[in-house]
Amino acid sequence: MSEPFEPKIVAFVCTYCTYAGADLAGTSRLKYAPNVRIVRLPCTGRISPMFILKALQKGADAVLVSGCHPGDCHFSAGNYHARRRWTVFRALLSFTGIPDERIRFSWISAAEGAKFAELINEITEDTRKLGPFEQYQELQKVIETQSSY
Amino acid sequence: MTRILLKSRLDDCLASWQSAGFSVLAPVQRHEMSTFGEVQKASDISLDLVLTERTIKDHFFPQTEPLIRYKIGRQQIDSVTMTPPERKRVFFGVRPCDASGLAIDDPLFGWDYKDDYWFRRRENSVIITIACTQADDFCMCTSVKLSPDSTKGADVMLRPLANGSGWQVETISERGKALLDTVSSLIQEESSETAPPPEVAEKFDVGKVMEWLADKKNFESQFWKDIALRCVGCGSCTFLCPTCHCFDIQDEGDTYQGIRRKNWDSCSFALFTMHTSGHNPRNTQSTRWRQRIMHKFNYYQGKFGVNSCSGCGRCTRQCPVDMGITETLQAITNLPR
Amino acid sequence: MGIQEQYRNEAASLLSSGEVKLVIGFGAGSTADRRRPLFACTAAEAEQFVLDSACIANLSAYLVTEGLLTDGKKVAVYLKPDGLRSINILIAEAQLKPEQVVILGYAIENGEVKPLTGRSIGDFTDLGDRIRATTPPPAVVQEAERIDAMSSDERFAFWKEQFSKCIKCYACRQVCPMCYCRRCIVDVNQPQWISTSSHTLGNFEWNLVRAFHLAGRCAACGACDRACPVNIPLRLINYRMGKEVRDAFDYCAGENSGQKPVLASYSQDDSETFIL
Numbered sequence: 001m002s003e004p005f006e007p008k009i010v011a012f013v014c015t016y017c018t019y020a021g022a023d024l025a026g027t028s029r030l031k032y033a034p035n036v037r038i039v040r041l042p043c044t045g046r047i048s049p050m051f052i053l054k055a056l057q058k059g060a061d062a063v064l065v066s067g068c069h070p071g072d073c074h075f076s077a078g079n080y081h082a083r084r085r086w087t088v089f090r091a092l093l094s095f096t097g098i099p100d101e102r103i104r105f106s107w108i109s110a111a112e113g114a115k116f117a118e119l120i121n122e123i124t125e126d127t128r129k130l131g132p133f134e135q136y137q138e139l140q141k142v143i144e145t146q147s148s149y
Numbered sequence: 150m151t152r153i154l155l156k157s158r159l160d161d162c163l164a165s166w167q168s169a170g171f172s173v174l175a176p177v178q179r180h181e182m183s184t185f186g187e188v189q190k191a192s193d194i195s196l197d198l199v200l201t202e203r204t205i206k207d208h209f210f211p212q213t214e215p216l217i218r219y220k221i222g223r224q225q226i227d228s229v230t231m232t233p234p235e236r237k238r239v240f241f242g243v244r245p246c247d248a249s250g251l252a253i254d255d256p257l258f259g260w261d262y263k264d265d266y267w268f269r270r271r272e273n274s275v276i277i278t279i280a281c282t283q284a285d286d287f288c289m290c291t292s293v294k295l296s297p298d299s300t301k302g303a304d305v306m307l308r309p310l311a312n313g314s315g316w317q318v319e320t321i322s323e324r325g326k327a328l329l330d331t332v333s334s335l336i337q338e339e340s341s342e343t344a345p346p347p348e349v350a351e352k353f354d355v356g357k358v359m360e361w362l363a364d365k366k367n368f369e370s371q372f373w374k375d376i377a378l379r380c381v382g383c384g385s386c387t388f389l390c391p392t393c394h395c396f397d398i399q400d401e402g403d404t405y406q407g408i409r410r411k412n413w414d415s416c417s418f419a420l421f422t423m424h425t426s427g428h429n430p431r432n433t434q435s436t437r438w439r440q441r442i443m444h445k446f447n448y449y450q451g452k453f454g455v456n457s458c459s460g461c462g463r464c465t466r467q468c469p470v471d472m473g474i475t476e477t478l479q480a481i482t483n484l485p486r
Numbered sequence: 487m488g489i490q491e492q493y494r495n496e497a498a499s500l501l502s503s504g505e506v507k508l509v510i511g512f513g514a515g516s517t518a519d520r521r522r523p524l525f526a527c528t529a530a531e532a533e534q535f536v537l538d539s540a541c542i543a544n545l546s547a548y549l550v551t552e553g554l555l556t557d558g559k560k561v562a563v564y565l566k567p568d569g570l571r572s573i574n575i576l577i578a579e580a581q582l583k584p585e586q587v588v589i590l591g592y593a594i595e596n597g598e599v600k601p602l603t604g605r606s607i608g609d610f611t612d613l614g615d616r617i618r619a620t621t622p623p624p625a626v627v628q629e630a631e632r633i634d635a636m637s638s639d640e641r642f643a644f645w646k647e648q649f650s651k652c653i654k655c656y657a658c659r660q661v662c663p664m665c666y667c668r669r670c671i672v673d674v675n676q677p678q679w680i681s682t683s684s685h686t687l688g689n690f691e692w693n694l695v696r697a698f699h700l701a702g703r704c705a706a707c708g709a710c711d712r713a714c715p716v717n718i719p720l721r722l723i724n725y726r727m728g729k730e731v732r733d734a735f736d737y738c739a740g741e742n743s744g745q746k747p748v749l750a751s752y753s754q755d756d757s758e759t760f761i762l
Binding site for chain 2: 515516517521522523524526543547548549596613644647648651652653654655656657658660661669673678681682683684685709712713715716
Binding site: 058141144145146147148149 | 207208209211213214215218229232233234401404408446
């Protein structure tokens with residue numbers, strides 16, 4: 001294996017705040033790690049825990065979920081529902097052994113291009129140090145091999 | 150002259166088979182469950198169980214099995230057939246009900262298509278059955294015309310000795326003979342009294358049951374609605390049954406690549422017969438329960454000349470609502486004719 | 487007259503008066519220590535009901551059987567406090583009409599069965615206090631704390647071992663009153679969110695999602711744990727989720743039938759210590 005490990009980060013973001021913030025980072029020519037794959041949803045309220053599990057199953061080493069600050073949701077209350085959901089889901093993932101550092105949540109507004117860039121860089125570096133999410137990916141590899149019976 | 154194998158020589162036996170390239174699987178406690186697992190020495194084996202909670206079916210028809218790895222290209226589809234591991238295995242300490250389960254399923258897996266996944270494993274495995282000396286309230290092998298010391302499905306038959314020192318050895322098949330030949334020095338020519346099999350009272354009259362099921366006018370009987378009221382429609386009975394064999398083919402992967410798998414399925418599931426149109430011919434639990442009984446004691450009998458049941462009783466033992474086929478077949482036996 | 491006799495008579499009279507079309511209770515099981523759900527439609531059938539400390543199943547799950555209550559008639563059912571809790575949750579989620587359920591309530595305390603006064607769910611006004619006051623079994627609490635104290639890797643290893651046993655029989659789902667979706671997420675195949683295969687990854691996904699879907703909705707009846715034929719400690723996961731919901735949102739499912747489901751509501755003051 002000659003290539004150094006490049007973490008795969010998947011970011012589920014809302015259209016009206018975080019995606020716009022990411023766009024601002026782009027138009028401001030702020031450099032941030034190319035490791036992130038951004039998936040745009042209308043609102044964090046739309047983000048189902050299924051998405052996070054699917055991202056991990058497909059080989060993500062870390063997942064970011066980000067949306068509008070409380071009170072600023074484009075759809076009024078989507079992020080409040082999301083916040084509750086994340087509290088519960090995060091506790092579940094933690095209890096079953098999926099490290100907290102692999103799934104992160106943030107509020108990033110449309111004006112916070114710099115925050116988006118900094119956060120992506122931080123997550124990428126942290127995940128590079130953490131290494132690939134081998135425990136989960138190992139489960140996936142086992143499926144792709146011959147039956148053990 | 151009868152032959153015996155002493156328990157004290159079992160370790161040597163296992164070692165012999167292992168050095169001949171066999172993996173030895175036997176009843177073990179694994180993750181708080183009794184099942185068949187690979188053992189290294191005799192002390193790993195749980196010989197005192199009535200029967201293991203999981204069956205040896207897992208090792209011939211795994212609950213999930215990859216069949217084909219495929220990749221969809223621009224002009225073609227590349228596929229690689231995935232095969233079961235080439236492993237020689239000895240199953241030591243199989244109960245007669247589990248062994249007969251394999252024999253009951255053989256005609257099905259070789260019926261209109263020879264299922265290589267099943268037969269490769271069957272051909273590479275030797276079944277050493279140990280006759281039962283104890284039964285519990287759920288056992289019903291005698292009701293389906295089997296017995297605690299049946300040799301059906303066995304390659305080698307061991308009968309526990311009355312003095313507890315080992316087993317009487319009987320060769321049943323060529324495969325069994327070939328295996329025993331590798332440990333002939335460990336088996337002694339000696340007569341020793343065998344422990345009696347347990348009394349397993351017949352719980353229902355299978356002949357009467359089959360007759361009632363064969364009568365077409367009973368298909369729509371109110372009996373089915375009444376008897377199945379508490380069935381919740383899970384797959385416990387199906388998945389823990391030595392003879393149940395239904396499966397679902399599922400493609401797992403992305404748009405352009407994936408693996409086609411064969412997974413256990415159960416006729417108790419609500420969506421088992423769901424059509425693409427949305428119509429479901431068995432859309433009530435009572436019709437699904439009826440299917441289960443009819444399949445095991447009528448349709449399978451008609452096709453293969455044997456009932457798809459070995460009388461192990463796991464269906465009732467593990468059922469979350471204490472159902473299982475025994476109660477239904479008792480009720481049919483007692484129906485006014 | 488013992489409670490078994492008393493409730494048999496009650497059930498018989500509800501049936502013969504025509505007030506209910508069906509009574510769901512317990513009958514003798516296939517062995518002396520087992521009890522099984524029993525369905526009676528006539529006063530004569532009601533003679534077979536038993537009621538003792540072995541009657542622990544949560545029978546409310548049968549009330550959401552498809553088509554059972556669409557005719558508007560009433561059904562009576564033997565329920566413990568966890569069953570009453572389930573009824574409240576089902577009413578709050580618009581799956582049951584309170585007037586269709588007649589309750590034969592009982593509690594098992596120190597091995598004895600005591601009647602609970604009340605015929606319809608609204609009569610059990612002290613249920614909320616009772617739920618909040620009930621301590622979960624110490625074994626469960628201790629085991630959950632033991633897992634909480636593990637490192638992330640140890641926890642993963644623990645659950646990987648447990649979930650590798652899963653055979654996807656869905657007994658946990660089928661006996662749960664709260665799992666009433668006509669098409670469960672695992673049966674959705676366009677797209678297939680959760681793998682239906684019972685390899686460890688598929689089992690992980692299934693058990694995780696089910697636990698999540700029950701968070702804040704679980705009545706802690708233990709039916710799933712008892713039903714699992716491969717002894718996966720489901721009580722641990724569902725207890726831990728219930729605890730999280732209680733600690734984070736001061737919410738206990740099933741206190742009354744007017745509660746808004748916890749993940750369908752929010753407070754502007756919900757805590758967010760973990761959000762960057």
